[in-house]
Amino acid sequence: MGRISRLAVPVGIVGIVLLLVVPVPAPMIDLLIASNITASLVVLLTAMYVRRPLDFAIFPSLLLVLTLFRLGLNVASTRLVLAEAHAGKVIEAFGHFVISGSLVIGLVIFLILVIIQFVVITNGAGRVAEVGARFTLDAMPGKQMAIDADLNAGLIDEDTARRRRADVTAEADFYGAMDGGSKFVKGDAIAGIIITVINLVGGFIIGMVQKGMEPAEALETYSLLTVGDGLVSQIPALLLSVATGLIVTRATTQGDMGSDAAEQLLRHKPALQIAGAGIIVIALIPGMPKLPFMLLGAAVLLASQRAGKNAEAEAIAAAEEDLALPVGPRPDSPEALLQQMRVDPLEVVLAPDLVDLVDTAAGGDLLDRVRGLRRKTALELGLVVPPVRTRDSIDLPASSYAIRISGVEVGRGQAPPGRVLALGDDVDHLPGTPTSEPVFGLAGRWVPAELQHQAEMTGATVVDRASVLVTHLAEVVRTHAGRLLSREDVRALVDAVKVDDPAVVEELVPAVMTLGEVQRVLRALLEEGVAIRDLARILEALSMRARTGGTDLDGLVEAARSALGPAIAAAAARDGVLRVITLDPLLEHQLAESVRPGEEGATLTLDPRRAETVVEQADAALRQAEDMGWTAVLVCAPVLRAPLRRLVGLGVPRLAVLSYTEAGGAGAAGPRIETVGTVTGSLPVPAGALGG
Structure with missing residues (x-):
């Protein structure tokens, strides 16, 4: 059945084309005319029973096909009428029975049908379709933003939002197609009048000149056939016109037209x-x-x-429903105010001219990319990023966007409409606005989108606006992953582990540690870029450490990192090589002696100049490695790792600090270690201190 359905329309179109050029016998004309009337009646009744216009979305295309079919029948029947003075039983029946054999009655009925179709139904349906298409297109951005707001607020899920956005787009496409489809109906009515006049004049001339008929005989023969042919064409045309009017004036309801009419009348x-x-x-x-x-x-x-x-x-039913449903809070009630005071965990604010990034009708795919980012972050870090609320704000400068965490702005960038970002060493000659890439600080230029190919030919890397924003958002999420991990997220993660490893969870929470303490450890891991996907192993390490060594944060974090050591080293390695920056043994000994406990964890009590020198040398070693295209980490003794990370993180936050246990924990199966720099901590010799 499916294969027949797929072939029916293409074969039918080919058949319609053949109708225009190949003579068709009278019995076949009768069958095709009956098929035309049947199809038009089915379309009309279907239009009456659909609940909303989109349930009959194929109607505009179907209207074109049936109109072409009817015009093909007009051509085929005209050929028979003029050539043989006969066009089948159906046309003959309409010429004698329907119009009572009277030419005047037939012409009057034909003209009345044309007036009804052309002047009343077609013009009205065309105007309604035009206005409906205009209003639907104007309302699309607002509908899209409303759907996005519901999604970000958690009122609907992603599948529902995707379906509603598809409905909005389909609705705009439908009314746009109906605006054009109504023109087919109007053109068909005009064509019917012209074809009828041509048949009358042509038949009268052929009857007298070629057939040798008397004027009265020729007029009677061809005029009755012509009017019958015109009525046969106008009746299905009238049915399709009515169906067009019903579709474009149909409001979206929950029932068919008959049920709605009976209920409302x-x-x-x-x-x-x-x-x-x-x-x-x-x-x-x-x-x-x-x-x-x-x-x-x-x-x-x-x-x-x-x-x-x-x-x-x-x-009665409405009263019972009102009693059953709770009364919503007043706008000035504490409940409503608390709802309005709610701060979104993660938010992207767009300038008004950047709304096209989230408008799928305009090709915007920002929301899809954000959803992809959430999936990617969950797989890489083990963190379920909260829904990203996207909204516009007139407070932002044109072409700019802002990224906020808990209402606080943590990043801002630009994405000017109609532009792409060209990155490279040779982009200064390109026309556009100079800029700096927001994540890596690379120099670039916003060039017109039509010059993208030219920019690529110069060797530049071209990035579209949505990619710039999503890359910036991904870096913000990675950098502030710890802040995005809420207590409720921790509970959900622990519950997920409890399904497969119930003993691990029951042994730790709440017997030894609370969810809040587990959250502190997981946040500390995320702040250092350590993935928490292997949560079962982390909880096992926390349970062992908490039972033997207490619940101090540094000790718990180091226990978790030790359990994840091979994974941490593998994540820092590139191509099977872990490039490390080491500490001079003398410096490492001095740093170990300067470790002091504190409320927020152990710290290094160094001379400010010595601490600054350590940070500067670590930064220089990292930059030297990066200039070679490498990624390097700083390694030290386990007792130094946490306090050294606090010190280095102040000046070089992108430099990861690993302990020797983590760097070599995988043994022979782990990455090969290669030293690319050493931090000595030696103070520079002041000028003039030597040779004095």
């Missing part, structure tokens, strides 16, 4: 009572036939009694 009891009484009064007018008006008036009054019962039942 029978809803108001006083209106029906007045109408029924008025019809009965008309029956009392002298000379007016009384039976039909009395019957109709009684029927309307009877319907009003039923409408009254339905209205009472609806009122």
